[in-house]
Structures are given as structure tokens and as C-alpha cells.
Amino acid sequence: MDQPLQDRLPNYVDLLLDAVFLVDAAGHIIYVNRACERIFGYTQREMTGQLMVSFLHPEDLVRTHEESLQVMAGFPRVGFENRYIHKHGHIVNIMWSARWSEADQLRIGVARDVTGQKLAEALQAATYAVSEAAHSAKDLDSLFSLIHAIIARCVPLAGLAVATCMHHPDRLEFPYQRNDDGDNGDDLLLHEATARKLCEEVLHSGQPLQLTHDALAAPSGVDAAAKGASAWLILPLVAQHETIGVLILKARPGARYSDKDRELLHFVSAQVATAIERGRLKARLLRAAQYDDLTNLPNRRLFHDRLSTALARSKRRQHPMALLYIDIDDFKHVNDTLGHSAGDRLLQHIARSLEGCVRKADTVARLGGDEFVIILEDIHGPHDALAVIEKIRSALHAACVIDGTTLHTAASIGLALYPEHGSEAEELLRHSDSRMYHEKTGPAP
Structure with missing residues (x-):
């Protein structure tokens, strides 16, 4: 290979859509190409010299460490997947191809962003899970708990509230509200007055509402909608062209809901609305079969x-x-x-x-x-x-x-x-x- 072409190799590597990493035995990033900014949000300068694990999703630390030991033991690895935290707070799903250079004492890894693929898989899985929940839940209370667990598998969720209005915005009720990281044992996600204000805004506009923690705490409250990633997401629940309620989601501390998260949650909210309607119908049919229509006593x-x-x-x-x-x-x-x-x-x-x-x-x-x-x-x-x-x-x-x-x-x-x-x-x-x-x-x- 002639010298001029060798000199141009870094430029060619920067044209790749995948991120190329050189990582030393201690886990420090020695080199990364420009694709890192498109995938992770950080520039080459910001990532170079940093520990690779500092960008890693905390839940993936142990298994990623075990994978790196396999690579450093001389076993080339293809297809390992883990998650990283983007500079803007959302999760990036990565698939790796990696091997170890004994002579240079470096791990060479090629990182492919598979977040879009994971989103498609999550949409399919969420559809199936919500449908299964709608059929298996014995009542609406258990349905809401199942939905909470399903959404928590899809996005960084710290709390969930469901508001229903029975097709009447002035009859807003909160049958489910759970705060997974509540202070002092507080299970409420939001105080009812705040939750009602947020829900009424979404019910009247028919559009999702995005807020940061600061915006929610601000006096302007609902008017201070967040641009870009958000810590709170309030979504209308629409079934058969009617808004039947509102879904309130709170992100985990330090996390934000990205565009991909919102796309997923918008889709999931439609499935949830259908499941709630199905649950209501099931409850009405069950009650009609068990209770006297005139007196509301057991039949x-x-x-x-x-x-x-x-x-x-x-x-x-x-x-x-x-x-x-x-x-x-x-x-x-x-x-x-x-x-x-x-x-x-x-x-x-x-x-x-x-x-x-x-x-x-x-x-x-x-x-x-x-x-x-x-x-x-x-x-x-x-x-x-x-x-x-x-x-x-x-x-x-x-x-x-x-x-x-x-x-x-x-x-x-x-x-x-x-x-x-x-x-x-x-x-x-x-x-x-x-x-x-x-x-x-x-x-x-």
C-alpha cells in the first residue's frame, strides 16, 4: 500500500457509519472515529482518553466486563449487544464486532447502532404483551399493573399514572398512580391538582405534553413544555377516535425521553387505550351477568x-x-x-x-x-x-x-x-x- 493512501486511511474510517474504537487493557479509549458523535452524541475529543464503561448503561456493566475478558483472552466476538447512555440522556443499543491485538495490547471494536431495530422489536413485543395483558387481567386494577411492567421494560420509567374520563373530560378519575422512586415512601406520582391540570391540558389539546423536572416545578407548570428530550411525558389515550384518558410517565433520575422513546410510547399508548376499553367492556359484561340491572344487587x-x-x-x-x-x-x-x-x-x-x-x-x-x-x-x-x-x-x-x-x-x-x-x-x-x-x-x- 502506497504512503499517500495510508495517510488517507483515517479519513476513510471517519466515513464509516459504524463507530470504530481502540481501547487499551485498562479500558481507556485510545481512538474512536467520527461516527461516535452520530451514535453517542459525543465528539472524538470528548470520548478519547475516557473509560469506555463511563458511557455504558449501568445495568450492562457486569456482562460487558465479562465479554471484554473473553475478547482480551483472544476470542474474536461478533454479535454481542449492550446499551450506552447518549449525551442527551437516551439509551443507544449497540451490536459489537471485536477482537484483541496482543502485539498492541488493544481491543479493536466496531460498534453498530441497532437502536432502530430494537425499537421495531420493542413495538412488536409491546403489542403482544399489552394484548396478552388485556386478556389475562382479571380486572382493570391488575391490567394497569401489567401495563406498568410492560412500559418499564421499554423505557426508563420511574413512575406511571393512568387517568380515565369515561368519554367526559369533566369526570376525570385516577384509578392508578405509582411512584417507584417516591421520597419518604410517597407512592403518589403527582399531587392530584397537578395531575389534573396536566391531564386537562392534554385532553383539551389532544396532543402529548413534554416537560422537564424544572418546568413541572416552575410556577408556569404546564405552559413550560420541554423541547427535545423530556423527563415527563403525558400522552392522550385514544380508542376508536375518542379520548378516554391520559397516561402520565416519569423518567428515571438522570434519564430523558428521546424521540425514539416517544415514538414507542405513542404506539404503546394506543394499544393501552384499546386494552382499557376491552377491560371496561369485559367488566360491564361480567357485571351484567352477575348483578340485577334494576337494583344493582347480586342476581x-x-x-x-x-x-x-x-x-x-x-x-x-x-x-x-x-x-x-x-x-x-x-x-x-x-x-x-x-x-x-x-x-x-x-x-x-x-x-x-x-x-x-x-x-x-x-x-x-x-x-x-x-x-x-x-x-x-x-x-x-x-x-x-x-x-x-x-x-x-x-x-x-x-x-x-x-x-x-x-x-x-x-x-x-x-x-x-x-x-x-x-x-x-x-x-x-x-x-x-x-x-x-x-x-x-x-x-x-
Whole structure:
């Protein structure tokens, strides 16, 4: 090779899109070509003389050290991947080709930026993960926790909050808010007033909002949007062309959300919005299958599930329990004289009255028509059940005004006790129904 061409070699190396490093045995950068600035954000002068690990992502220190030992032991390596922190704070994914020069005591490494490829892979993985979460989550609370974990795998996340508005911006709620690095054990990502202000801004504009930590703390707050990389990102959740909520993300200390991060999160937020809508639909369908539409009480199907569970629990704990079967007296007369609308409102009033007579742990259910049942767990004996029956009679007898008519309701109530009247659900239900019938038609034997 002639001398002039040798002199021009550094210029040719600087034309490469990959970064070329010479690193000594102690880990100091001896030489790097100009591609370093495009990939890492630092100039040749800024990187030369520095320890290579000073630019490395902290989580990759150990395995990168192990890889470097393999290279220095004389094993050429191709395809090792690790992460570096760009000068502007975002993560750069690198794939290496490296070998050791024993004569020069140098590692020669070629670094290829595969961040774009990793982004595409992350988009695909996030889509699959969110879809799986939407199907596997038993409710919205568990869905939000799964989404938090998915997003944390994609970007440097220190906290996440979800705001939902049920298609009405003035009905903003915060069903999920978690701060992973909260001071003094503070689990709140933001105080509600600040979070509400940020969310309302995004809901009205329909556009993401980017803030630095300083801008968020500034008096101007929401107006001080960050340019470039941001420490806070507030994204609208849009499903079927409607904004259903807002996603608030806080970057880890020292990290910022880059353009690539925002691209990924914009895509993920769309998947999250769809998952939330799917979760809501699932919850509505589940509730419709388990609760009475008129009174919002558990229906016959859910009652039987609750009775079986309560009975199994009472057997295991060896505690007595009671079942009350309630039939409203002369309810047909209310329907015939005041109309079915008045009858429906009376049933709703009765449902709330019954709920007011029992503990939160007890179950009040509507079997249909004017028939209700109550499961009383962990009672001390028949006297507890009889006391509840007296409360029910007093509550129903209290005046109730419907369409200008004052009503005083009465009910026939049958009582079954476990274990005295049976050890199976059907036995207790049959006994309480029989006692109710005898009370309605005449004195109980």
C-alpha cells in the first residue's frame, strides 16, 4: 500500500457509519472515529482518553466486563449487544464486532447502532404483551399493573399514572398512580391538582405534553413544555377516535425521553387505550351477568356462588351462618295501583334498605320479582339472625313516598341456620323458602 493512501486511511474510517474504537487493557479509549458523535452524541475529543464503561448503561456493566475478558483472552466476538447512555440522556443499543491485538495490547471494536431495530422489536413485543395483558387481567386494577411492567421494560420509567374520563373530560378519575422512586415512601406520582391540570391540558389539546423536572416545578407548570428530550411525558389515550384518558410517565433520575422513546410510547399508548376499553367492556359484561340491572344487587347466579362459598367457609371455620328468604307482601297491589315504574322504584328503595340492615361482608341478592335473599356469615347464633330480621321489618315499615303516595312495606321472612337446618346450599335454601311461605300463608308450625 502506497504512503499517500495510508495517510488517507483515517479519513476513510471517519466515513464509516459504524463507530470504530481502540481501547487499551485498562479500558481507556485510545481512538474512536467520527461516527461516535452520530451514535453517542459525543465528539472524538470528548470520548478519547475516557473509560469506555463511563458511557455504558449501568445495568450492562457486569456482562460487558465479562465479554471484554473473553475478547482480551483472544476470542474474536461478533454479535454481542449492550446499551450506552447518549449525551442527551437516551439509551443507544449497540451490536459489537471485536477482537484483541496482543502485539498492541488493544481491543479493536466496531460498534453498530441497532437502536432502530430494537425499537421495531420493542413495538412488536409491546403489542403482544399489552394484548396478552388485556386478556389475562382479571380486572382493570391488575391490567394497569401489567401495563406498568410492560412500559418499564421499554423505557426508563420511574413512575406511571393512568387517568380515565369515561368519554367526559369533566369526570376525570385516577384509578392508578405509582411512584417507584417516591421520597419518604410517597407512592403518589403527582399531587392530584397537578395531575389534573396536566391531564386537562392534554385532553383539551389532544396532543402529548413534554416537560422537564424544572418546568413541572416552575410556577408556569404546564405552559413550560420541554423541547427535545423530556423527563415527563403525558400522552392522550385514544380508542376508536375518542379520548378516554391520559397516561402520565416519569423518567428515571438522570434519564430523558428521546424521540425514539416517544415514538414507542405513542404506539404503546394506543394499544393501552384499546386494552382499557376491552377491560371496561369485559367488566360491564361480567357485571351484567352477575348483578340485577334494576337494583344493582347480586342476581340469582352470583347469589348461588356466594352461598356455596359462604357455606364452605363456615364449614372450614366451624362457624354458624344464616340464610334469610324475603318476599315483599302485597307488592302486586303497588304495581296494579301505582304502575310498574313506581314498583321498580319501590324495589330499588327496598334493596337499599336491606343493604342498610346488614354488614358489608354480608350478601343481599335479588332472586327476581319481589324476592330477596340475605346471607349472614360469622354469626354467634340464632339471636343475631333474629336481630337482623327485626331491623329489616322496621326499615321496610318506615314511610316511603313514591309519586306522592306514602307506602309502608311489610315482608314475609324465612330463616334457615347452618348447621341446624342443613349442611348443603339447597337444604338451607329450601328450608328458608318453606319458612317464608308458612309465614306468608299462616302461622309457622
